[in-house]
Amino acid sequence: MVKKAAPVIVLALIALILPVFLRTGFEIDIAVRVLLFAFIGVAWNLMGGYAKQLSLGHAAYFGLGAYTSTILLIKFGVSPWIGLIAGGIVAMLASLPIGWLCFRLRGPYFAIATIATAQVLMLLFLKFRDFAWGAEGTTIPFLGNAPLMMQFSGKAPYYYIALGLLAIGLVVTWAIERSWMGNYLVAVGEDEDAAEAVGVNAPRIKRDIYLISAFLTALAGTFYVQYIYFIDPNTAFSFNVSVEAALVSIVGGIGTLWGPVLGTILLEPTSALLQSLLGASHGGVQLTVYALILIAVILWRPTGLLGLITDAYRRIVRADG
Amino acid sequence: MADVLVVRNLDKRFGGLRAVADLSLSVEEGQTLALIGPNGAGKSTSFNLITGYFRPDSGSVLAFGRELVGLEPYDICAHGLARTFQVARPFGKMTVLENVMTGAFLRDKKVRAARERAREAIAFVGLSAKEETPARDLTTIDQRRLEMARALATEPRILLLDEVMAGLNHTEIDQAVALVGQLAKRGLTIVIVEHVMRAIMAVANRIVVLDHGQKIAEGLPQEVVANKEVIEAYLGTGAHA
Numbered sequence: 255m256v257k258k259a260a261p262v263i264v265l266a267l268i269a270l271i272l273p274v275f276l277r278t279g280f281e282i283d284i285a286v287r288v289l290l291f292a293f294i295g296v297a298w299n300l301m302g303g304y305a306k307q308l309s310l311g312h313a314a315y316f317g318l319g320a321y322t323s324t325i326l327l328i329k330f331g332v333s334p335w336i337g338l339i340a341g342g343i344v345a346m347l348a349s350l351p352i353g354w355l356c357f358r359l360r361g362p363y364f365a366i367a368t369i370a371t372a373q374v375l376m377l378l379f380l381k382f383r384d385f386a387w388g389a390e391g392t393t394i395p396f397l398g399n400a401p402l403m404m405q406f407s408g409k410a411p412y413y414y415i416a417l418g419l420l421a422i423g424l425v426v427t428w429a430i431e432r433s434w435m436g437n438y439l440v441a442v443g444e445d446e447d448a449a450e451a452v453g454v455n456a457p458r459i460k461r462d463i464y465l466i467s468a469f470l471t472a473l474a475g476t477f478y479v480q481y482i483y484f485i486d487p488n489t490a491f492s493f494n495v496s497v498e499a500a501l502v503s504i505v506g507g508i509g510t511l512w513g514p515v516l517g518t519i520l521l522e523p524t525s526a527l528l529q530s531l532l533g534a535s536h537g538g539v540q541l542t543v544y545a546l547i548l549i550a551v552i553l554w555r556p557t558g559l560l561g562l563i564t565d566a567y568r569r570i571v572r573a574d575g
Numbered sequence: 576m577a578d579v580l581v582v583r584n585l586d587k588r589f590g591g592l593r594a595v596a597d598l599s600l601s602v603e604e605g606q607t608l609a610l611i612g613p614n615g616a617g618k619s620t621s622f623n624l625i626t627g628y629f630r631p632d633s634g635s636v637l638a639f640g641r642e643l644v645g646l647e648p649y650d651i652c653a654h655g656l657a658r659t660f661q662v663a664r665p666f667g668k669m670t671v672l673e674n675v676m677t678g679a680f681l682r683d684k685k686v687r688a689a690r691e692r693a694r695e696a697i698a699f700v701g702l703s704a705k706e707e708t709p710a711r712d713l714t715t716i717d718q719r720r721l722e723m724a725r726a727l728a729t730e731p732r733i734l735l736l737d738e739v740m741a742g743l744n745h746t747e748i749d750q751a752v753a754l755v756g757q758l759a760k761r762g763l764t765i766v767i768v769e770h771v772m773r774a775i776m777a778v779a780n781r782i783v784v785l786d787h788g789q790k791i792a793e794g795l796p797q798e799v800v801a802n803k804e805v806i807e808a809y810l811g812t813g814a815h816a
Binding site: 432433434437438440441444445447448449450451452453454455456 | 626628647648649652653657658659660664665666667668669673676677678680681684685686689725726728729
């Protein structure tokens with residue numbers, strides 16, 4: 255037990271003291287993005303990884319979380335901390351009809367249908383001029399250092415909020431993984447018909463995990479808008495969010511607790527560094543290099559990179575006796 | 576003894592093909608009924624109709640006096656009917672124990688209780704040594720064993736076995752026959768689809784013979800194998816001369 259918990263404690267300590275060593279805004283910004291996308295990946299992974307329901311439309315929930323809290327904040331003066339939960343609830347409610355429609359489809363058809371749901375929401379919010387600022391979007395009024403309104407003068411608090419979100423996502427995943435629910439999710443992901451033969455109510459478990467996954471994804475949306483002080487439909491319902499959520503999980507290790515975290519740690523800084531190194535001089539080259547890295551990882555290690563790390567760790571522990 | 580499973584006038588068409596035609600049969604509690612017939616006779620389709628994977632065009636399936644037509648497979652399993660598939664369908668990346676726990680969770684959501692129940696089922700089919708083996712690494716017979724254990728962990732009262740002996744060698748068939756015999760001895764009602772006649776003669780109390788979706792014979796094993804129509808269905812007319 256102690257041996258199992260040790261690496262987690264070490265990781266947590268590193269994560270807690272890391273801001274002390276990050277000097278520039280650029281560095282801490284990368285760290286915040288890593289934590290945020292790891293969290294989105296963890297939320298996606300519950301459904302896409304464990305139950306293999308490959309959604310490419312999680313931006314729908316990211317955007318709903320972002321818009322719910324922003325509308326509450328700007329129109330009604332409600333703190334984003336409350337908006338955070340409200341956004342999660344809106345996302346859960348939205349996941350019910352979306353799931354009802356999309357879960358009729360399996361495999362790639364399911365993925366395509368989920369893409370469509372996020373796109374439809376983006377188009378709707380482009381039209382919502384009075385209610386949600388249409389295509390121009392809006393900036394979030396800056397109130398100075400106002401922790402109760404989720405606004406801070408420095409970047410470190412954002413880092414710790416993102417870290418907290420990620421911790422929540424990991425604890426939820428860990429608890430699900432250890433329970434009957436984790437077992438049912440993997441069973442549905444492996445073979446839905448065979449799972450139903452032994453009493454697994456596949457439609458219900460898919461609906462339930464979609465609710466949880468949507469809720470968590472919406473939290474990330476609220477946080478992101480508060481972090482960048484801006485919202486518009488293209489940012490909130492960005493297809494990139496949907497893709498990143500899936501990508502970090504697939505690269506790190508789909509259907510594993512730490513896979514999305516590892517995937518994000520590898521991909522997010524790589525992407526940011528390539529952008530800053532190559533983006534200015536040779537536009538587009540950074541995307542090519544990024545794509546080549548992805549292709550290499552997926553060809554070389556289709557089940558994700560986490561397996562490599564756990565194998566290595568086991569070898570070290572065993573060498574210690 | 577009471578009939579625990581009663582199938583009445585079951586009909587299923589796939590386009591122009593009448594896969595199951597007016598099929599009626601019943602199984603007494605604690606008995607083993609074998610469903611035999613040439614390939615394409617409608618045996619697996621009947622299984623899929625009974626266990627909710629296909630909707631019949633008409634007819635009814637009663638288990639313990641309850642109508643099953645219209646229920647989903649997981650509801651039917653919860654009512655005490657468990658099935659195996661013709662081609663074993665283990666959850667490949669789970670271990671043997673985790674596979675069987677999936678079945679056990681139906682009756683108890685607590686991990687510890689499910690694990691114990693799963694271990695009993697695994698011991699019963701003789702897979703205890705491979706509890707931690709990923710299911711995809713098992714041999715064919717072990718995958719079949721696993722499927723049986725997973726079905727048994729749901730605590731069924733009726734077990735439907737779809738060709739559990741196909742592709743097994745002689746020794747393995749003997750082992751499988753012994754296993755089915757033990758299950759019957761425990762009082763489980765069994766419906767078995769099988770091609771291996773040796774196995775059927777050993778385990779079945781009654782046999783129903785299907786051909787082209789229709790029941791062409793029914794009776795005790797000795798009666799059925801001597802039946803003229805059955806021999807014709809298998810070997811063609813003139814073969815019994």
